[in-house]
Amino acid sequence: MHPLTPHWPVPRSVAFVLLAGGQGLRLNQDTPKQFIRVAGKSLLEHSYAALHGYDPQARMVVVVPADAVALAKKLLAHEESAEFVIGGDSRQASTWAALKHLGADPPDSVVIHDAARPFLSAQIIHDVVQALEQHEAVDVAIPTADTIIVERDGYIQSIPKRNHIYRGQTPQGFHFQPLLRSYREVGESRLADFTDDCGIYMDCNPMGRVRIVKGSSENIKITEDLDMVLADELFRTRASQWDPEKQGLNVRNKRALIFGGTKGIGNAISRVLQESGATAYEASRSTGCDISDPDQVADTVARAVHTMGGLDFVVNTVGLLEQGALGTQTMDVIDQLIRVNLSGAFYIAKTSLEPLRASRGMLLNFSSSSYSRGRAQYTPYSASKAAIVNLTQGLADEWADDGVRVNCLVPGRTDTAMRRSNFAEEAEQTLLNPFQVALSACKLLSSDLTGMVVRV
Numbered sequence: 262m263h264p265l266t267p268h269w270p271v272p273r274s275v276a277f278v279l280l281a282g283g284q285g286l287r288l289n290q291d292t293p294k295q296f297i298r299v300a301g302k303s304l305l306e307h308s309y310a311a312l313h314g315y316d317p318q319a320r321m322v323v324v325v326p327a328d329a330v331a332l333a334k335k336l337l338a339h340e341e342s343a344e345f346v347i348g349g350d351s352r353q354a355s356t357w358a359a360l361k362h363l364g365a366d367p368p369d370s371v372v373i374h375d376a377a378r379p380f381l382s383a384q385i386i387h388d389v390v391q392a393l394e395q396h397e398a399v400d401v402a403i404p405t406a407d408t409i410i411v412e413r414d415g416y417i418q419s420i421p422k423r424n425h426i427y428r429g430q431t432p433q434g435f436h437f438q439p440l441l442r443s444y445r446e447v448g449e450s451r452l453a454d455f456t457d458d459c460g461i462y463m464d465c466n467p468m469g470r471v472r473i474v475k476g477s478s479e480n481i482k483i484t485e486d487l488d489m490v491l492a493d494e495l496f497r498t499r500a501s502q503w504d505p506e507k508q509g510l511n512v513r514n515k516r517a518l519i520f521g522g523t524k525g526i527g528n529a530i531s532r533v534l535q536e537s538g539a540t541a542y543e544a545s546r547s548t549g550c551d552i553s554d555p556d557q558v559a560d561t562v563a564r565a566v567h568t569m570g571g572l573d574f575v576v577n578t579v580g581l582l583e584q585g586a587l588g589t590q591t592m593d594v595i596d597q598l599i600r601v602n603l604s605g606a607f608y609i610a611k612t613s614l615e616p617l618r619a620s621r622g623m624l625l626n627f628s629s630s631s632y633s634r635g636r637a638q639y640t641p642y643s644a645s646k647a648a649i650v651n652l653t654q655g656l657a658d659e660w661a662d663d664g665v666r667v668n669c670l671v672p673g674r675t676d677t678a679m680r681r682s683n684f685a686e687e688a689e690q691t692l693l694n695p696f697q698v699a700l701s702a703c704k705l706l707s708s709d710l711t712g713m714v715v716r717v
Contacts, residue, residue, distance in 0.1 A: 275390060276320040276368035276437070277312040281305050281333065281376035282348025282355035283326075294483050295325075295376040296332060300496035301657035301666070301712025303336050304483060307379035312372075312432075313340065315386040322362060323376075324348040324355045353452035353461065357444050360437075367437050373458055374432035377483045380495055381432070388474040389434040396472035399434040400459045402427035403476040430476040433458050439466065493654070496712070508704040513538030516620075517574040517706070518565040520544050520552055520609060526627070526672065527578035529699035537703065540569050545579075552579050552605030553597065555612075562612045572616040574706050576625045577609050582642045595641050602645035603652075610656060614665065621664035623706055626653050628671045628714070650714050657712030666711035672698040 281295040295305045302310075305323070313321055321340070325333040327347045337343050346362045348355030356373060363371065370393045374381060385401055392399040405426045411419045440458065443465035447455070455461045459471050483492055517534050521527035522543030531541040542565040544550040550561040566572055581601040583594060606626060613624060631643035632650050653669040660667060701717045 274319075274368040274370070275316065275393075276322060276363055276371050277316075277432075278322045278324065278356065278359045278363075278371055278373045279305070279309055279312060279376050280324050280348070280352060280355050280359075280373065281308075281329075282324045283352070283377070293326070293329065296329065296336070297483075297489070298658040298661060299379065299489070299492050299712070300654070301661055301710075304379045304492075305333065305376045306336055308374060308376045308381060309337060309340065309343070311379070311381040311383070312374060312386065315383050316390075320344065320363075320368060322346055322359050324359050349452075351453055352457070353455055354449070356458055357449065357452060360441050360444055363437065364441060367441070369437060370434060371437050371440065372432045372434045375482060378431055378480055379483070379492065380477070380479045380481060382477060382480070385474070385476060385480065386432065389432055392472050392474050393434045393436065397436045397439055397469060398459060398462050398466075398471040400471050400473050401430040401432060401476040401480070402473050403430065403478060403480075404428075427473065428476075429457065429459070430480050430482075431457075435462060439469075508708055510537055510700075510704050511707045512574075512703060515539040515573040515706075516542075516565075516569040516571055517576060518542045518544065518562065518569075518572055518613070519576045519578065520550070520558075520561075520605075521578035521580075522576075523547050525578065526695045526698050526702070527576070529695040530576055530578065530702050533696065533699045533703045534574075534706075539574075542569060552577070552609060553600035555608040558605070558608040559612045562609075562616065566616050571620055572613065573620045573622040574625065575609065575613040575617060575622070576627075576702065576706075577606055578627045579605060580627065580629070580642070580646075582639055584638045586638060587640050590641075598641040599645055602642055603648050606649055606652060610652070610667075614660070614663075617665045618660075618663045623666040623668065623711075624656065625702060625706060626667070626669045628653075628669050630671060630716075632671065653714060654712055661711065666709070668705055668710055668712070669714045670698070670702050670705060671714060671716045 283293060283295065296303050309321065309323065321342060322344045323333060323337065324346045325348060330345055330347065333345060346358050349358055372389055389399050389401060405423055405428050409421050409423065409426050410417045411421065435458065440462055443462045446465045447461050463469065463471060479495060481488060481491060483489060512534055517539055519527050519531050519541055522531045522541065523545040531543050534541045544561045550557045552558055579601060581598055583598060610624060617624060626649050628649045629643065629646040632647040636643040650669055653667050657667040698717050705715055
């Protein structure tokens with residue numbers, strides 16, 4: 262026999278178990294953490310998509326609290342193959358509920374993942390599934406970067422060497438029958454003595470070995486408030502890595518209202534859309550729409566809906582930048598900068614909701630690279646652009662049930678009239694062409710993304 266040939270049957274069928282049964286008590290939220298939305302989707306949906314996307318044919322068992330079954334089914338309504346199981350009082354009790362459910366038609370192996378880890382990569386899933394071909398149990402872990410101390414009575418008892426100290430993650434994978442036997446042997450009364458499934462397996466299989474596969478520092482578990490901040494940043498980072506070259510452009514017969522559509526990036530977007538088979542309605546001050554006036558915004562939306570028969574996309578590219586130290590700017594100037602760059606975005610969003618709800622369309626906001634850090638000499642502008650990012654994320658969550666997607670594009674330094682009037686000495690070859698930004702914007706409009714902050 263080849264030394265790598267296992268003495269048990271190689272798993273053929275894999276079932277994924279997604280544990281979403283916790284209450285998230287350490288997170289100061291009214292909603293259990295697995296149902297909190299980040300980047301337009303709940304943690305449950307992100308984690309489900311990671312597992313299901315790896316193997317759409319695998320069984321998907323979702324374990325949820327008894328009082329959240331309806332909510333989970335609503336969030337995953339488009340996933341007809343999902344199997345829902347009511348969890349227990351602990352993580353181990355929830356796993357046991359899933360194993361008993363699967364026992365009626367047992368798979369060869371089972372991969373168990375925490376819904377509170379939404380950044381699971383396909384590579385990690387692949388490594389776990391592949392390792393199950395040669396090992397009965399598999400864990401995911403990463404080396405610890407911190408010094409570990411062993412405490413007793415308030416004092417350090419020992420400091421283990423870090424060489425062999427790892428931090429466990431999920432998923433954890435097992436051949437199904439050995440794990441089922443382990444849970445039966447432990448019994449429900451002892452489940453609370455363990456923190457994960459590998460612990461139960463090792464307790465019942467002293468000679469068994471658990472193979473470790475490499476995890477990722479991004480595969481974080483959302484547990485406390487700070488983790489939600491990190492999750493937002495990770496999703497922003499992933500969005501900034503979105504590659505428009507891999508996204509098709511499919512906007513034929515779509516109807517777009519573009520605020521700021523007569524000049525610069527807005528006009529470039531209008532031209533790209535029309536050349537791709539869409540209809541574009543351009544709005545700007547020159548057409549009688551100052552977005553700092555809510556009545557003009559409402560009138561423009563109504564006219565666009567009447568003219569085109571509805572709206573699939575609403576794009577806001579309008580921006581106003583005037584350099585100057587805050588102490589030297591008049592209150593009228595400050596007020597105008599905020600009304601154009603921020604208040605106008607609220608007027609556009611509020612007025613556009615109904616037509617976008619009817620078409621299940623997208624609102625696309627524009628921010629600036631200055632959103633991530635306030636810029637001296639134009640703080641009203643940069644502060645407003647930071648707020649646009651927050652607005653995007655909030656509306657993506659708020660409008661998710663209506664099927665309206667909300668995203669934000671953050672272009673790099675682009676050759677526009679506004680930029681040239683404020684930064685006259687920049688070399689043209691160092692600036693993006695408006696059509697480069699426009700093409701990325703149109704491809705983002707073609708996507709199913711929501712809650713994303715995409716850099717160009």
